[in-house]
Amino acid sequence: MQGFDVDAIRKDFPILSKPVNGKMLAYLDNAATSQKPLAVIDGIKYFYENLNANPMRSIHSLAEKATVAYTEAREKIAKFINASPDEIVFVRNSTEAINLVSMSLEFNRGDRIATTYLEHHSNILPWMRLKDAGVDVDIVDVDENFDLDLEYYKELKENTKLVTVSHESNVSGTINDVKIISRLAHEAGALAFVDAAQSVPHMKVDVKNLGADFLCFSGHKMLGPLGIGVLYISRDVQYGMMPFLLGGEMIRSVKLDKVEYQDVPAVFEAGTQNVEGAYGLGLAVDYLNQIGMQNIEAYEKSLTNHLYKAAEEVYGLSVYSGRSRNRGTIFSFNLKSLHPHDVAYLLDKEGIAIRSGFHCAQPFVEDKLHVEGTARASLYFYNTKSEIDRFIKSLTDINTTYG
Ligand SMILES: Cc1ncc(COP(=O)(O)O)c(C=O)c1O
Structure with a gap:
């Protein structure tokens, strides 16, 4: 140390x-939320005193500064988890990230999703809702030490489309073997989602090393402001995902009979972005890196x-x-x-x-x-x-x- x-x-x-x-x-x-260092508190004040404008739209100098602040924050956060900036979507929090994936991936009747007994409601409820569309949802069990039943993943059912699991449980504190679970999911042809809300604030998380297709975390649990979170979407699985929020700045072209969407991340960031939040989270990441x-x-x-x-x-x-x-x-x-x-x-x-x-x-x-x-x-x-x-x-x- x-x-x-x-x-x-x-x-x-x-x-x-x-x-x-x-x-x-x-x-x-x-585990509920972290406190904030002066670097973040003062940084947000600096943002509003010096950089505030609507980013990615207007071309005046101040808007350019806001765009740079937003873009640089994305770059910092990408580097923090060893991702590329175009794999980082800003959302409100982990809850929104999980809901986004549940609504943006195509699930068909007969598909199966495996979540676990250790999950926060936000990693259960969005998947349970898909039951109405004929999707099967399995809840992977735990043993007496609250370790997940890895045997379940070794014999994943054929129709499993997605496996989702928390990196660390917010009740039992179990740190799950998400690298192994992601590998087993891929071997069975399924996608892997990791809810890293309780791990990214506390340990070095490398998305490439873990091998998950999706990973989310909340800025407020890692010294950042409230209302900003991150969804990592591996480049390999971005194609074909449909936006669940539609509106400004997530499109390439709008004709009344034909709409072309932007690529990830813009396609999932409809409307005016939370630049203050992204900027503040970037400063939080600087602080964590410094320690x-x-x-x-x-x-x-x-x-x-x-x-x-x-x-x-x-x-x-x-x-x-x-x-x-x-x-x-x-x-x-x-x-x-x-x-x-x-x-x-x-x-x-x-x-x-x-x-x-x-x-x-x-x-x-x-x-x-x-x-x-x-x-x-x-x-x-x-x-x-x-x-x-x-x-x-x-x-x-x-x-x-x-x-
Ligand atoms: C493991 C886990 N996942 C998801 C969440 C939801 O985070 P948020 O409320 O920031 O969306 C939490 C919050 O405590 C959590 O502990």
Whole structure:
């Protein structure tokens, strides 16, 4: 972890030094959204003070600056995941990316889609909707450690058109073998979609190495602004995809009897683009690159190990995450028979922010964890061991008072 200085990093995030409920904030809700560094906050102000215009349309100088800002952001983000700029579509978030693919690929009656038990609702519902059109949807099962059943992928059913899987689960923290799953999908003639909403912020993701045809992530979970996300579409599968939003700047020519669409990415970015968001996400990527994704991954690993070790000392804790051989920074739990919302409320009084509920993964939480919700702490590289110690101490205190 060369040059990794968490105290210096924390100074870049103004919100981290603002008290909450009279206590120092310990922000442990990073799987929901990340905090933003000054480089992004100030950069957005700079954008509106210096670069703002409608891009890709007007030819005046300011519009040219906005176009350059948007184009350069796409280039940076492409490089970040080892893609080409013409494989990067800007969307609102991972949810929109998945919906876009579900509506833009052609699915016919009798086609099959395989999603999994570990998915966020956004990687289940858009596919389930296709059932109405006669598409079969399989839900790949998990074992007792919440690892996916790889045997399913080794014997993919003949009519499987698409396999979709999260890189990292937002509840169990399982990091799935998406490279192997993509290879097995391709061997069976299917396409592979990876929901990387929980992985791209935390580790080096190389789309060429993973081999997926589609991959998505949300800017707001990786220091970027809200309302900007990325859908990677490999050049190999772009041909024939139909836009699901129609309108300005996604066409080459419009005659009233014939329309010609642009290529990817423009064809999927109808209407005025979120230039502020793309620009801000580009700055977030600069910031992450400056820290180094390998440094981030190594630091977060030591932080996560510290958390799991410390949690062993808390009486009455049921831990649902981290059982897989390959785990991320998610820590899902319940404390005795307390409702997770009560645990989150009591921690909030101590300035500790976590999430509670189904985490938009109700089938997994109900069918596999057999509970009505969990509490969840999730880490990022600006968290510290002392914040984790505060969190653990607060759980112990809650135990003493309410257990
Ligand atoms: C694994 C996973 N996929 C998709 C999403 C949806 O992300 P967004 O709400 O940014 O669209 C989330 C959000 O938590 C997630 O954790």
